Amino acid sequence: MKGALSPSEATGSPQADGQGARSVSDRLSRAGGAVAAWLRRVAAWLRRIPRAGRVCFAIAFVNAAIWGLVVPPFQVPDEIAHFGYVQYLAQTGKPPPQGPRPPYSAQEQLALENLNFFTVIGRPQMRVILTSAEDRVLRAALATHPSPVGEGGATPITNQPPLYYALEAIPYWLSPSQDILTRLAFMRLLSALLAACTVLAVFMFLRELFPGSPWAWPVGALAVAFQPTFAFLAAGVQGDNLLFLCATLTFLMLLRAYRRGFTTRRAVAIGAVVAAGALAKLTFIALLPGVGLALLLLTWRTMDSGRGTALKRLATSLVVVAIPVALYAVLNAAVWHRGGPTAGGIAGATNSALPAGGAVTLNQTLDYIWELYLPRLWFMHHAYFAEYPLWSTWLNGSIGHFGWLDYTFPAWVYTDGRYLLYALAALALGGLVRVRRGIRSMVPIFACFAVMALGLLGAIGYTGIRYRLSTGYPFEQARYIFPLVAFLGVFVVLAARGVGRRWAPALGGALVVLAMAHGLFAETLTISRYYG
Amino acid sequence: MRVRILLTLAVAAALAALIIDMSGRAPRTAGSDHASPIIFAATVPGHGTLCQPAAYLPQDAAQVQILIGSYGRPLGDLRLSFLDAAGHEVAYGRLPAGGHEGLLLIPIMRIGRAAAGSTVCLRNGGSYRLALGGEGGAVNPNSEVVNGIQQPGRMSLVYFRAGKESWWSLLPELTRRFGLGKAPFFGSWTLPAAALLLLAVWIAALRLLVRGERT
Numbered sequence: 001m002k003g004a005l006s007p008s009e010a011t012g013s014p015q016a017d018g019q020g021a022r023s024v025s026d027r028l029s030r031a032g033g034a035v036a037a038w039l040r041r042v043a044a045w046l047r048r049i050p051r052a053g054r055v056c057f058a059i060a061f062v063n064a065a066i067w068g069l070v071v072p073p074f075q076v077p078d079e080i081a082h083f084g085y086v087q088y089l090a091q092t093g094k095p096p097p098q099g100p101r102p103p104y105s106a107q108e109q110l111a112l113e114n115l116n117f118f119t120v121i122g123r124p125q126m127r128v129i130l131t132s133a134e135d136r137v138l139r140a141a142l143a144t145h146p147s148p149v150g151e152g153g154a155t156p157i158t159n160q161p162p163l164y165y166a167l168e169a170i171p172y173w174l175s176p177s178q179d180i181l182t183r184l185a186f187m188r189l190l191s192a193l194l195a196a197c198t199v200l201a202v203f204m205f206l207r208e209l210f211p212g213s214p215w216a217w218p219v220g221a222l223a224v225a226f227q228p229t230f231a232f233l234a235a236g237v238q239g240d241n242l243l244f245l246c247a248t249l250t251f252l253m254l255l256r257a258y259r260r261g262f263t264t265r266r267a268v269a270i271g272a273v274v275a276a277g278a279l280a281k282l283t284f285i286a287l288l289p290g291v292g293l294a295l296l297l298l299t300w301r302t303m304d305s306g307r308g309t310a311l312k313r314l315a316t317s318l319v320v321v322a323i324p325v326a327l328y329a330v331l332n333a334a335v336w337h338r339g340g341p342t343a344g345g346i347a348g349a350t351n352s353a354l355p356a357g358g359a360v361t362l363n364q365t366l367d368y369i370w371e372l373y374l375p376r377l378w379f380m381h382h383a384y385f386a387e388y389p390l391w392s393t394w395l396n397g398s399i400g401h402f403g404w405l406d407y408t409f410p411a412w413v414y415t416d417g418r419y420l421l422y423a424l425a426a427l428a429l430g431g432l433v434r435v436r437r438g439i440r441s442m443v444p445i446f447a448c449f450a451v452m453a454l455g456l457l458g459a460i461g462y463t464g465i466r467y468r469l470s471t472g473y474p475f476e477q478a479r480y481i482f483p484l485v486a487f488l489g490v491f492v493v494l495a496a497r498g499v500g501r502r503w504a505p506a507l508g509g510a511l512v513v514l515a516m517a518h519g520l521f522a523e524t525l526t527i528s529r530y531y532g
Numbered sequence: 533m534r535v536r537i538l539l540t541l542a543v544a545a546a547l548a549a550l551i552i553d554m555s556g557r558a559p560r561t562a563g564s565d566h567a568s569p570i571i572f573a574a575t576v577p578g579h580g581t582l583c584q585p586a587a588y589l590p591q592d593a594a595q596v597q598i599l600i601g602s603y604g605r606p607l608g609d610l611r612l613s614f615l616d617a618a619g620h621e622v623a624y625g626r627l628p629a630g631g632h633e634g635l636l637l638i639p640i641m642r643i644g645r646a647a648a649g650s651t652v653c654l655r656n657g658g659s660y661r662l663a664l665g666g667e668g669g670a671v672n673p674n675s676e677v678v679n680g681i682q683q684p685g686r687m688s689l690v691y692f693r694a695g696k697e698s699w700w701s702l703l704p705e706l707t708r709r710f711g712l713g714k715a716p717f718f719g720s721w722t723l724p725a726a727a728l729l730l731l732a733v734w735i736a737a738l739r740l741l742v743r744g745e746r747t
Binding site (some may be wrong): 046055056062128133135185219296507509512514528531532 | 534535536539541542543545546549550553554561562563564566567568570571581588590591642684687690699700702706710711712715716717718722726729730732733734736738740741742743744
């Protein structure tokens with residue numbers, strides 16, 4: 001780095017040293033001023049959020065943090081792999097190289113073994129550490145200071161982009177102790193923070209959608225905050241938390257730009273959240289066709305202010321997306337050598353070849369995607385599911401399939417949940433009719449949202465059939481549709497609105513209490529599963 | 533006012549459901565040897581003995597559940613012994629002959645202090661072989677030993693506390709367990725703290741909903 005030295009730094013004369021010191025001091029002073037100005041702007045921006053939104057944020061954060069205490073270490077799905085990615089990144093400064101080598105550090109492996117992790121997951125009658133003697137054995141094992149630096153071998157998530165893991169590296173290093181469980185506790189708080197940001201984004205989305213109904217904003221946001229599957233994921237180190245936030249922010253930004261105008265600043269904001277989403281989890285790519293359509297719609301609506309201006313804003317969004325994504329692709333291929341621009345992530349999800357020979361056909365794929373959400377039609381020859389996935393996977397999974405999908409509520413909860421859904425769906429339909437005038441103008445942007453949702457549902461099915469036919473195991477989990485969690489808030493508000501304007505806030509409040517009770521019983525279920 | 537009335541009713545219903553749920557009495561777990569009864573992992577011949585190391589007996593265990601198959605025949609007399617590192621019996625259990633195969637609960641009687649590193653032995657007093665539920669796996673120092681010969685696998689032992697308890701009566705024990713196996717700064721204060729935080733969250737959410745009605 002010699003070439004980076006200025007002449008004065010190179011000569012090292014006293015005069016030059018004095019000038020250098022002044023220069024550094026000036027620079028620090030300017031940087032401090034810039035940071036203070038930026039913080040003032042952030043504070044001003046935060047003050048513009050309604051108080052109710054800030055309260056929803058705080059409630060969601062504390063609720064997710066409580067879940068982080070209730071769920072034992074590494075018992076959130078794939079948390080061992082997500083933690084392993086963060087630890088490798090934090091320790092080495094680069095994402096895991098993948099390949100056939102041990103995926104976890106000696107420290108993580110030892111912790112997992114002494115937490116009885118491998119004998120607890122998938123075995124609902126087995127408990128975590130229940131006795132002081134077992135706890136002492138765990139502490140003694142960790143006190144041997146096994147290495148936190150692993151080899152970065154392949155896990156199901158090492159082919160994902162590194163944004164979430166880079167963010168998690170901050171609490172990893174800020175942890176006051178190098179103890180793995182202390183680090184995990186701090187890292188879980190970041191997930192809780194991301195979940196709280198998602199809830200705030202849902203609040204702002206509802207504010208944009210129903211500007212004349214302030215009661216609706218906290219109702220929809222709190223229904224999301226207390227949703228137990230959402231909160232369960234927020235309890236752990238899990239990359240989905242950033243995906244949910246980026247997807248919800250994308251819906252919010254697009255809706256804002258549609259209602260208030262596609263300004264340069266909003267074009268940058270849309271580009272930034274889309275880039276963050278693409279660098280958070282590859283699943284986000286499924287939303288891109290709909291996002292592209294929405295950007296074209298916004299550009300077309302901005303043509304009134306000049307064709308050049310509109311196209312410039314579209315280009316701004318695209319450039320803001322393209323630069324970080326392209327940089328990531330280049331780093332993957334040329335610097336980190338992770339097996340291609342997407343680290344094998346897209347190839348892994350789209351590989352049609354089956355281990356026993358043959359390949360997944362387009363016909364099979366389309367049948368599978370249809371049957372994943374809708375009843376099988378008479379001309380569909382492939383029957384992939386013993387039970388109807390709309391109920392068994394999506395509804396029941398959303399009501400709660402917890403842990404590593406190894407414990408559930410009693411069966412009657414899911415049966416009654418379906419009847420409740422019928423009632424709420426009927427009310428929501430009524431609510432939609434009631435508010436139709438207010439939201440009619442937003443049909444075009446909601447058509448784009450529908451394309452985004454269809455992209456996600458299609459991608460789940462596309463990947464799902466390949467995984468299922470290759471491994472024999474089901475792929476789909478309810479959490480995969482949670483990038484659409486903003487529409488859970490919309491659904492709850494519409495259901496409340498279904499009983500009319502006078503009773504809507506009361507029913508909305510009751511639905512939030514139902515969500516709170518749902519969350520509470522999910523927590524007691526979790527306590528009985530692991531500690532009872 | 534409508535919101536306030538409906539919220540009061542909804543919260544009262546939720547709390548009533550919680551009280552009913554917490555008051556349900558059932559046998560409660562005391563721990564296990566971390567082997568699930570997913571296969572029949574051992575066969576013990578008539579008058580044979582299976583011993584298994586690393587069988588820590590929890591202090592509050594009053595009975596142990598074992599999956600036993602007898603190929604349709606009535607069970608013979610079964611005796612379970614927990615031995616300390618020196619080979620002294622610290623606890624035992626007995627199931628008289630004549631029982632049926634299945635998931636069986638054997639009461640445990642203590643005659644000494646069970647320490648970590650105990651060994652558990654099950655003696656089949658009947659004339660016919662028994663199959664015991666557990667997990668397979670390669671032979672290792674913790675594997676089961678049948679009539680002195682080490683076998684791959686481990687018998688599953690799931691311990692239960694005495695009698696039937698409600699969650700209320702288990703609460704002090706839950707509070708203690710909740711602080712284990714987590715970051716060192718957590719402890720028995722963690723569950724009460726989480727409960728208080730949850731109460732605060734509920735109050736904040738309800739206040740927000742009531743204020744929302746006013747706006």
